[in-house]
Amino acid sequence: MPMRERFVTRILLMTAGLIIWAAHLGFVYGLNALACTFDFARLELFGMALNTLTIGVVTLIALGAELLVLSFAVAGRGAMGFGGEEQLRFMGPITATLAGLSAVAVLWQGLPVLVVPACTGAGG
């Protein structure tokens, strides 16, 4: 029986960027939905709307995480646990590219909070 491949770990690592993206989307969507339902969107902290601030901070954290995955995949190959050299050559760049794409997607998801009001429905 050959050495165990740690398939689940590797797949999770490979798609880590996308998983962070999904978590970010779930969080900001959920938060905004709750903020509008329970009307705490207007609460303010340091002069900024609370949920705007939270979404902004969470976006920054998610971006940081994406960059972390990216830099790990690019530089710290050994630490990624990809196993053999061949798999590393294949999965490492995929991990990095996915993290990069996810970072763009997270950024896009985070930006509207600066422009679009939180709770108004369509057409005002």
Add this chain to the structure above:
Amino acid sequence: MFTGGALIFLLVIGLTVLTIILPQERRRWLAQQNVVIAGGIVFPVAVLSLLLGYGFFVTRGHVGAEEPTLRIEVIGEQWWWRVRYLDESGGVRFATANEIRVPAGEPVEFILKSADVIHSFWVPSLAGKLDMVPGKVNTYTFSADKPGVYRGQCAEYCGAQHALMAFYLVAMEPGSFDAWAAGQADPAWDRVAAELKYGRDLFIANGCGACHTVRGTPATGDLGPDLTHVGGRLSIGAGTLPTNIGTLAGWISSTQHVKPGVSMPSFGNLESRDLRAIAAYLESLE
């Protein structure tokens, strides 16, 4: 956006054609991973970022509408529109149906509700659509800049007669709008003509008042459209037919044929003369 889309489309198709017609050595530059990165990642990220940013600002533009000068509650029902003009305190000034008149150039807030299933309120020439969802109140503020008649249509499939659920939005000069609104608030005209009185009596005697209201008469039903000024509306059957005595008569006599499934039964039992009289009466309610 369409131009940009067309350009991108032409670019992609053009490149594909090039790969087929160019000799191999002149298209080798296309056959590398960097082209995929440039065309598949860098280019779309740049274009989409711009587009998305633009979209956010347009979205915000839609939100920051001015204070409305008029508030109209529109309730989608299978398959017609109940329209209520509200006063400052939110009370109902008057009700009408399947036709919305607004003063041109003034922002109007539409308060959109549903009485049964999901409908969607849409006047294509004036604004995008917004759904009417049971248990939810959506509001939408927009204005019609130029006087005119704009057709509206239910945009969310709502059952058998979704296709025949339209309305007209009439933008009027503010002055004539006020006159119209005042007229609408009045009860139904009571004409002296014998024929019309005869028609009105038949309207009541046939039980039309169980579902319809004609203010100023014993007809106070709330299930169907308010008919107090039906003769002055552009259409009957929710944009299905133009209002004239003939269509009114045909509608009353064969609703289930003209618009199968509507709540109103066909009054095919009415005698020809009576049918005509009721139609004439309704036509006179301007």
Add this chain to the structure above:
Amino acid sequence: MVAFSHLSLASQERDRPRFQLLQLLRGKGIERPRRSTVGLHHWQLSVAGSIGLGTRRAEYPFGQVPAPDTGDCLANGTAGKPLLFAATRSRISSAVHSLFGFCNVYVLLMPIVLAACNDADAPEEQRVLEGDAEAGRAAIAEVECGVCHRIPGVAGANGIVGPPLDSFGRRQLIAGVLPNRPGVLVRWVSDAPSLVPNTGMPQMPLDKKQARDVAAYLYTLR
């Protein structure tokens, strides 16, 4: 005569006055026009007939007495036009009566006039009316005659309230009561109750021109 006899079946309540027109027709005993009659075409007789009818006053159920409207027969008579256009819907001035003379003259002249200006393939009735069938179809669509009638060639005209109008150009009777003649038809489409007071068909918002157009279209349905 024979042609009218079945109409009595339609009369469910004879004690009411609504079949007066029918009685009237019977009493007068108008001959059913026949092609063979002294070289006159049936439309000529029928127009004359409609004029004759129009002078009788049918009792309107609501007490109003609509004046007869006969203008259509002189459709292309320049002298008649101003007056005719003044006469809207069915309630027109009795001045029209004075036109009868002209009418008859024009009617007799018409074959000559029309032969000069119309394409010979078209049914004669259309030529007489000088209506524009295409405009008629548009008018039918606009006022939605189709809500009550099935009308070939008009989108969505599949009503079941009134009779279907297939082959209308070959129908012998209008509403089962009146002879199917251009003059009658033109008046019928805009003001049916003045001809048959108990009809379900109301006065329709068609002006003279439109009425002629509509009639012209109906005659294309052969």
Add this chain to the structure above:
Amino acid sequence: MTQTDNRTERAAPDRELPNSTPRPEGELEELERVWKPPSGWNYITVVNNTYIGVFYVGTAFLFFILAGVLALIMRTQLAVPENDLVGEDLYNQLFTMHGTIMMFLFAVPAVEAMGVYLLPNMQAARDLPFPRLSAYAFWAYFVGGLVFFSSIFFGLAPKGGWFMYPPLTSYEFSPGINADFWLLGIGFIEISAIAGAIEIIVGVLRTRAPGQSLDKLPIYAWTMLIFAGMIVFAFPAVILATALLELERAFQWPFFVAEKGGSPLLWQHLFWFFGHPEVYIIFLPAAGFVSMIIPTVAQTPLVAYRLVVVALLATGFFSFGLWVHHMFTTGLPQLSLSFFSAASMAVSIPSGIQVFAWIATLAAGRIRLNTPALFVLGFLFTFVLGGLTGVMVAMVPFDWQVHDTYFVVAHFHYVLFGGMVFPLFAAFYYWIPTASARPLSERLGRWVFGLIFIGFNTAFFPMHITGLIGMPRRVYTYPAELGWNTLNMISTVGAFMIAAGVLLFLVDLIRNFRPFTNKSPGNVWNAGTLEWLPSGNYQTRSIPIVTSREPLWDQPNLPEDVEAGRYFLPGAPTGGRETIVTSPINATPQYVVQMPGPSWPTVLAAVFTAAFFLGLTVKLVIPAVICGLLAIAMVMLWLWDTDPGPTVDQVDIGGGLRLPAYVTGPSSHSWWAMVVLILVGGTLFTTLIFSYFFLWTVNPGAWPPGSVELPSLGWPAVAAALYASSSGAIWLASGFLKRRKRNGPWWSVRLLLLVAFPLMAGGLAVDLFGQWQTGLRPEEHSYGAVVYTVIGVQGLYVVALTLMAFYTIARSLAGMLDGVRRVTFDNTMLFWHYMTAQGLVGLAVIHFFPRLIG
């Protein structure tokens, strides 16, 4: 990833071949005998993927034609304004059925069926790991689908639109059984799709040619892996949605009734959480076809293979972030819409990557404009256009204008017809030589392409304009004076052109398609992947070692060596059907799996399952229950001989490799399938918990509603203890089982299973009774409805586990369970622990959350 990379891999020296020739006499005959499909009446019990795959694709194509005919009727109706060819009732059934059939009975099954047919061939496996499951999925779909379709002949077809929005589809506004046909019929076909997806995931990951590691996997296998993964996470949402709506219709549990605390938007969330990924579920395999066909027609490897894999993975994820995209006009907060607008933009990047990878590949090679190539080019043209309009509708303000208009109809036909049907036709022309004794006609093929391509654009391009000038979708008639007439007439003409093209394709099929003959025209396109190896019912004579992505191009003599039996497993050493199971990343051979052959119970189980659901639909409850029980019995019968145990100890597959013929535990393919099934269950439960919270946000001040008291905490405590102890009993039993070798006394294991069952059932009963005694009733308010549904889902698992427990006991009584031969027990155990975990989460949410917010 780069060209050079690929070349180095290709240059790898050939290893010495595992088996020597000549092969022993009778080996090939034995292989043929083992894999021969049954004859006579038993023919329909066939399970070989090459047969089931062809039946499956054929049935899917039949539904394409049927739904296409419905579309033609609709187009004829709309050709002229105010037409009365069909009335509103029939028309509304037509478009509902057209959409439903195209999505659920054509598109998903078609690509899944292509996977069943192609994957083992591409991976040089003898069959998919669960052949009877494929057969079951096919027959259930075949019977259920045909009955579902025939509802339109009786005017009983659903008419709520293919996304069936309540309240229109609920009991109040859709009395009668039309909507039930949709809910039960489709819910059940989804289950069949999930069965297929589990099969495909395990098949792609575990039954590959040795050496076909993840980086050498054909792109098509990647797409199918992601396709199946997406099904696992998307379909449970719609299964839950249909279950909730059916509960509402049948028992008035008010999930979607606004007056009783429900929300119509809950349906939309659940439906589109499935519905948007669904589009990509359909598109990805089709993109896989394209990524296979383009390298062949250009005779060069795919450029940027790794980026294409990136694109596929990214699509698989991003497409789940788009569901609100379909709800832009429902009046949700602007900012929420913006998030989804952003995600909609993000998902278009992977498509861009793929498009440019295809262009680069075409540029690298020299295209031969044969029929598959034409269809692929047609696909590129159409799909790019559809993708661009897709970006447009992702813009919120633009969507407000075109949502629910013919613009959207045009858009999604460009994406779906362009993105899936064109590639499917390309795939038909491309792969039919592997299935048929004759390839299809190139001459007819060009005509087919021309008619379909021109017809398609004639039909659908004008719809963009029709929509922009205001024509809403789903209208059975339209007024003449709105300026839509000419455009609609053009569209209708185009639709008939498509029909002519499809008809011509059928002619081509009748003339040239000769399946199941074991004769083959060979590698007609000079393709590079394994499905073009010479094959028989047993697939390839021997299972090759793969050292490149296009082994047929890079490994000289591969076809000859494979056919001569010089590679692995050239015979049937266990005397039955078997294939090599490999490790998921490096594709190292791990063991030889013995696979079941044809069986009647599989077919009957499918028929009875279909009958059960259809019986419920038409309210024949007692016959339905009988069929349901028979279906369960048949499933057990079919499973009975699928755990053969180690009949032989080890199998020599050649090259000195001796593999075990039986494994248990985490490296067993069966274990993997159970894990995937649990993922399905977990997703279903997660969406149910989402529904719970969503309904709470609809009733923020009344959760639970005013008059309802929460049960005291003793109830959930006892229930949790019972669940946990039942799992503990199973855990103990597992330990006892491990210590036994063979044929020892099994009473400890049996007793523990017998004890675990009442503990589990007791947990459920306590939980249920705890709620009931407070007076909470499901039909009064959405709170009660969702609480009882959480318990009900748990109840379903308890029932399933009861059956599994008794099945396991029965196997132990029959002497078919021991410390080695324990796959059955392991599966039961895994599922049992999952049930306990889910029960505990459910209890925690239902009992603690209201206290937390109260």
